Amino acid sequence: MSRRLRIALVEPYMGGSHAAWANGYRRASRHDVEVISHDARFWKWRMQGAHVTLAGAYLDHVRRGGRFDVVFASSMLNLAGFLGLVGDAASGTRRALYLHENQLTYPLSERDRPDETYAMVNWTATLAADLVVFNSHYHRDVFFAAAEKLLRRFPDHRHHHLVDGVRSRSEVLPVGVDLGRFVGVEPAPIVGPVILWNQRWEYDKGPDEFADAITRLAGRDLDFRVVMTGERFVGTPASFEELPGVLGERLAHAGWVEDGEYIGLVAAADIVVSTALQEYFGVAITEAIHAGAFPLLPRRLVYPERIPAEHHGHCLYDDGELTERLEWALANPGPRSAIAAELSAHMGGCDWSAVAPSYDERLEQLVAAEPQ
Numbered sequence: 259m260s261r262r263l264r265i266a267l268v269e270p271y272m273g274g275s276h277a278a279w280a281n282g283y284r285r286a287s288r289h290d291v292e293v294i295s296h297d298a299r300f301w302k303w304r305m306q307g308a309h310v311t312l313a314g315a316y317l318d319h320v321r322r323g324g325r326f327d328v329v330f331a332s333s334m335l336n337l338a339g340f341l342g343l344v345g346d347a348a349s350g351t352r353r354a355l356y357l358h359e360n361q362l363t364y365p366l367s368e369r370d371r372p373d374e375t376y377a378m379v380n381w382t383a384t385l386a387a388d389l390v391v392f393n394s395h396y397h398r399d400v401f402f403a404a405a406e407k408l409l410r411r412f413p414d415h416r417h418h419h420l421v422d423g424v425r426s427r428s429e430v431l432p433v434g435v436d437l438g439r440f441v442g443v444e445p446a447p448i449v450g451p452v453i454l455w456n457q458r459w460e461y462d463k464g465p466d467e468f469a470d471a472i473t474r475l476a477g478r479d480l481d482f483r484v485v486m487t488g489e490r491f492v493g494t495p496a497s498f499e500e501l502p503g504v505l506g507e508r509l510a511h512a513g514w515v516e517d518g519e520y521i522g523l524v525a526a527a528d529i530v531v532s533t534a535l536q537e538y539f540g541v542a543i544t545e546a547i548h549a550g551a552f553p554l555l556p557r558r559l560v561y562p563e564r565i566p567a568e569h570h571g572h573c574l575y576d577d578g579e580l581t582e583r584l585e586w587a588l589a590n591p592g593p594r595s596a597i598a599a600e601l602s603a604h605m606g607g608c609d610w611s612a613v614a615p616s617y618d619e620r621l622e623q624l625v626a627a628e629p630q
Contacts (some may be wrong), residue, residue, distance in 0.1 A: 263289040263327040263625060266316060270308035270334040273298020274458075274489060275433070275541050276358060280332070282434045286614035289621070291330075292319060301334070305361075305379050309336040313343035320347045327625050333357040337383035352624045355387035357397065358433070358538065362404035365462050365535050377408055385420060389624050390428040396560040397538040398430055431620065433539045434613035437606065439517070440549040445526035446519075448510045450483045451588055454527035454551055456520075456542045457534065459490035459498065464533030469497035471533070471580040473504050480588050483510040485523050488542070490514065527551040528594070529587050532561070533580065540564055548605040552598040554583050566604060569597055 265287070269280045272295035284291040294315050296308050312335070320326070329351055331337045337355055341348055361376035384390045392398040402425055409416045453472070457463035472484060484505055486498070502509055511523060530546035530553050537543075537559045544564070547553050555561040557574040565573050572593075575583045587594045606612070 263621060264323070264325070265289050265291045265328045265330050265621065266319065266326040267291050267293045267330045267332075268312055268316065268335055268340065269293060269295040269332045270304040270312060271298045271301055271332070272296060276332055276334065278436065278541065279356070279358065279433055282436055282610045283614060283617060286434065286610035288615075288618050292323075292326075294319060302376065304334055305336065305376050308334070309340035310343060313340050316340075316344050317347055320344075326351050328352045328354060328621050330354045330356065330621070331383065331387070333359060333380060333383070335383065336379045338386040341386055352389070352621075353387045354389040354391060354621060354624060355383050356391045356393075356431075357401065358393060359536070360397070360401050360404075360538075362408055363400050363536070374408065377404075381405060381408070381417070384424045384428075385417075388427065389620070390424060391620075392428060392430050393433045393539040394560045394563055395430050396563050398428055402428075429620070431616055432608055432613055433541055434610035434617075435541055435544050435548075435608045437545065437548045437609040438611075439521055440525060440545065443521050443525045443549070446485075446511075446522040448483050448485070448526045450481050450508075451528045451591070452483050452485055452510065452526050453584065454524065454530045454546055455484070455486045455488065456524060456527075456530065456546055457488050457532065459486075459488055459495060461495075462534065462536045463488075464535050465495040466497045467533035467580070468531060469495070469501055471531075471584065472501065474581040475584050476504050476508065478585065480585065482584075482588055483508055484512075485510050485527060486512045487515055487520055487523055521549075524549045524551070528591075528598075529554060529584065531580070531584070532556060534559060537561065544605050544608050547598070547601050548608075550598055550602050552587055552594045553601065554580065554587065565601070569601065572597055573601075 267280050269276055280293050284293055294312055296304060329348060360380045362380060402421060405421055409418045455468055459465055524546050527546055528551060530543060530551035532543055532555045539560060543553060553573050555574055557576050561574060562570060
């Protein structure tokens with residue numbers, strides 16, 4: 259397809275990885291991508307109500323610039339409700355859904371109660387889409403397993419006969435990452451091997467598990483520094499509040515920073531650690547590996563898919579092994595650095611320059627195909 263498409267990228271939660279995905283594709287695409295969004299607050303309200311106000315914004319865009327070829331919605335959007343509200347303004351417009359994460363398999367915190375409202379928003383969005391895109395094979399697999407389990411719980415008309423149809427319309431395309439930010443960066447001036455935690459400071463990223471492993475490591479006669487970055491939305495985990503006293507001068511940084519400083523801290527890292535309880539892709543881990551950090555990641559979730567099989571033995575750990583793996587990495591800088599260099603090159607395939615053409619081509623195919 260030679261002509262430029264007009265794509266409405268609809269993102270109810272324009273922050274963090276969602277904003278990076280939306281802006282990254284908008285900048286890297288060869289098509290005209292218009293982002294229609296709300297700011298990143300009140301995620302439950304965004305999933306329940308943003309489709310109403312975003313439908314109004316979409317209609318304004320259509321009035322000003324004409325019809326779109328594609329609605330490309332994020333996983334936070336009630337796509338079925340949105341399409342109902344925009345009505346004829348989306349007639350003939352193809353509908354694609356990108357699942358960053360999903361509420362069928364997202365782990366609950368201690369403050370949350372099970373609520374199928376948000377899972378059903380995700381499920382009905384997949385029914386409304388011509389194309390359902392997942393950010394990893396792992397994510398696609400766990401979503402459909404959870405969908406079949408969820409739908410069996412309802413009393414009748416359970417939708418279970420629709421699962422295979424959605425599966426047949428689903429594909430995997432990775433998240434694009436702006437890896438060019440890390441090229442030629444001056445690392446932060448930190449003396450000693452640096453262990454990096456660059457995850458959100460929330461329960462689903464396993465902060466207590468990280469704090470426990472680092473506390474154990476601090477009891478051993480080893481030279482290292484710890485850098486902890488990442489967003490926090492509710493507060494500091496209690497286990498993290500104790501780490502300054504445990505680590506002393508070994509704690510080189512703790513807290514969120516702006517992107518310019520973040521890049522320098524990541525560039526200084528020798529080892530990057532995840533203890534996540536949920537991860538469907540791992541943007542922050544991808545950034546750190548590309549910048550040269552050796553990864554230590556759980557042998558579960560998406561990580562076996564993200565790391566080439568020949569490096570699983572060194573880079574993936576089982577429960578209870580993290581402290582020993584950290585000790586090995588600190589004691590063996592040569593092998594650690596050699597593996598890190600190989601993985602850095604491997605992660606280059608996640609840059610938007612490599613990923614955006616795949617998005618463009620797939621959306622072109624969607625527009626050119628006969629409606630189902």
